[in-house]
Amino acid sequence: MMFLIPYLIGPLKKIISVLTGFSDDLFILYTAHPILTVTVIALTTLSLSFVVQILLSFTNYLILILLPSSFWASKGSILKLQLQEKNKAGKLVPSKKLRPWAVVTGASDGIGKEFALQLAHLGYNIVLISRSVDRLKLVADLISTQDPLSKTLILPVDYAAASTHDYDTIAAALRPLHITVLINNVGISHAFPISFVEETSDMVHSIVQVNIMAQLTMTRIILPQMLARKEGTIINVGSMAGKVPSAYLSVYSGSKAFLRFWSQALALEVKPSNIHVEHVNTYFVATAMSKIRKASWLAPSPKLYVQSVLANVGNSINSTPYPPHGFVSWMFERFAPEHLLMKLSCDMHLDIRKRALAKIAREAKKN
Structure with missing residues (x-):
């Protein structure tokens, strides 16, 4: 995850700048709003970590799923x-x-x-x-x-x-x-x-x-x-x-x-x-x-x-x-x-029920 930090600095500065109205200089932002700055960085990092975990798990399952039955x-x-x-x-x-x-x-x-x-x-x-x-x-x-x-x-x-x-x-x-x-x-x-x-x-x-x-x-x-x-x-x-x-x-x-x-x-x-x-x-x-x-x-x-x-x-x-x-x-x-x-x-079963009853009704008419 650490190798991604340089790529996150720019977007993070913009986000915090929008929230605070201050310059996008990260040091100035941190000095004026230390708690907000740290919170945004932490939440962004956690969110990115969560997304990466999802993508890795999804990729593993996708490999298994896409393999044909044969x-x-x-x-x-x-x-x-x-x-x-x-x-x-x-x-x-x-x-x-x-x-x-x-x-x-x-x-x-x-x-x-x-x-x-x-x-x-x-x-x-x-x-x-x-x-x-x-x-x-x-x-x-x-x-x-x-x-x-x-x-x-x-x-x-x-x-x-x-x-x-x-x-x-x-x-x-x-x-x-x-x-x-x-x-x-x-x-x-x-x-x-x-x-x-x-x-x-x-x-x-x-x-x-x-x-x-x-x-x-x-x-x-x-x-x-x-x-x-x-x-x-x-x-x-x-x-x-x-x-x-x-x-x-x-x-x-x-x-x-x-x-x-x-x-x-x-x-x-x-x-x-x-x-x-x-x-x-x-x-x-x-x-x-x-x-x-x-x-x-x-x-x-x-x-x-x-x-x-x-x-x-x-x-x-x-x-x-x-x-x-x-x-x-x-x-x-x-x-x-x-x-x-x-x-x-529930919705799926109601739909199945509706179709089943319609089929029963059609067969009853035939008889």
Whole structure:
């Protein structure tokens, strides 16, 4: 910063001269108005420093963002090397002597399916849990084709209607397995933005059961054996809606906010036992749930997104691992007050709601 001082002297003298009406001789200005002169110089220097920091951070993120998706996809071997380095800290690459199990909920499609495929490729056996047996069988077939040494176990369950008996059945099936990874990915949202008073009781119940109770119960089933072995990683897939209170998705937003805070609290509880719990902030990903059909730099494919998650697991208990998402999060945290983000979110959801209702009306006329 010091090399910029000579270039600042002229503008500083002009600024102080305008404020005081005195000559622009810096010594005279300082003699007449020492406090004002020092204050202006200090504020100008601090402002310049702040601008430089912003530009440097922006440049770093811009480099990451502008790299095409094909570049990230081509770096699978590098991502695996990064994971192997993390194995020194007991993270996600299993020992060659033992092929442990990873449990993935919501594994039939999208992000969950990719977690299952990529963890199998890293050397895990996979427990696949979701509602659709047929879809889970397709994922299991993909795993056996891609990685013949990986075993799979299919456990069909509808978490929205899961009973104590259903969870007991899951617990009994998982008890004999050596499980070191749990991916709490299952989640549901509203069909389209809707006000809280308009939402049905059944939908509210389903969101709470899937987005909160399923995460809690699956963790309670698996965590004890991780604690007994003093090894394990739990990844809870969160949402931007858990970071920014989201009107017209209030129940979903609240459920994801719960997941975020619970994950971070649990992470501190189990850290002394060598268990890593990580909440992953997920923004836009091209999945059926998000209704985004085409992947882009801001809405990556599930494959690319999961690569980023697995490459960075273990660095934080609350992470935003995909670089463009990290940049958006960084911008929000530093330059956008919460009330502004809430207003933008509300306006966006009202617009989506308007278009969704118009589509429903058009389809009703056709019928």
